[in-house]
Amino acid sequence: MKRRARTKRHPVDEVDYETLADLRYHIRRFLRTREEAARAAGIEPQQYLLLLQVRGLARLRPVTIGALAERLQARHHAAVQLVDRLAERGMVRRRRAESDRRGVVIEITRRGAAVLRRLALSSLTELRTEGPALAASLRRLSRRARAAPPTPRRRRPR
Numbered sequence: 001m002k003r004r005a006r007t008k009r010h011p012v013d014e015v016d017y018e019t020l021a022d023l024r025y026h027i028r029r030f031l032r033t034r035e036e037a038a039r040a041a042g043i044e045p046q047q048y049l050l051l052l053q054v055r056g057l058a059r060l061r062p063v064t065i066g067a068l069a070e071r072l073q074a075r076h077h078a079a080v081q082l083v084d085r086l087a088e089r090g091m092v093r094r095r096r097a098e099s100d101r102r103g104v105v106i107e108i109t110r111r112g113a114a115v116l117r118r119l120a121l122s123s124l125t126e127l128r129t130e131g132p133a134l135a136a137s138l139r140r141l142s143r144r145a146r147a148a149p150p151t152p153r154r155r156r157p158r
Contacts, residue, residue, distance in 0.1 A: 016144055023137035030130055037122050041115055043091075046072070050082045051116040054092060054108045062097055062105045091115065 038048035053071040057063045069079040083106055086092040091112030097103030108116065 016141065019137055019140045019144075023134070023141060026130065026134040026137055030126065030134065033126055034119070034123060037119055041119055043115060046074075046082055047086055047091075048116070048119055050079070050086065051091065051108060051112050052120070054106055055113065055116055058108070062099075062103070063107070064103065064105060068106065086112065
């Protein structure tokens with residue numbers, strides 16, 4: 001019986017669980033704080049994310065339900081429901097697309113923009129205090145990932 005030769009593990013092949021856990025902790029802590037801030041402002045966290053995407057995408061391209069679903073990583077119908085709820089509250093509005101009259105474009109209203117601005121400023125303030133720890137974890141993982149040799153992909157059985 002042939003013995004397999006032992007291969008030395010390169011230190012970068014090891015998974016840095018501590019840093020991964022630290023990064024995940026800082027991300028979750030930031031997101032939880034943002035969720036609480038959204039609720040305190042009278043909207044749901046997903047509604048805040050939708051407002052942010054509408055405002056962030058508006059200069060780049062017309063904001064459609066499909067684009068919002070992609071940016072939120074949500075199903076189309078879930079994005080429709082979020083838009084419906086925000087439209088009922090006067091925070092977004094729908095209008096016909098100029099290029100294709102069948103299409104619908106989502107726009108933020110003054111009321112939605114005011115709520116979004118308060119939440120965004122709060123996010124930036126929090127990032128000033130919490131951001132350095134998050135960035136440090138990300139830098140450690142990024143350095144380690146760049147130094148690691150590529151991992152071969154396993155083929156799936158057919």
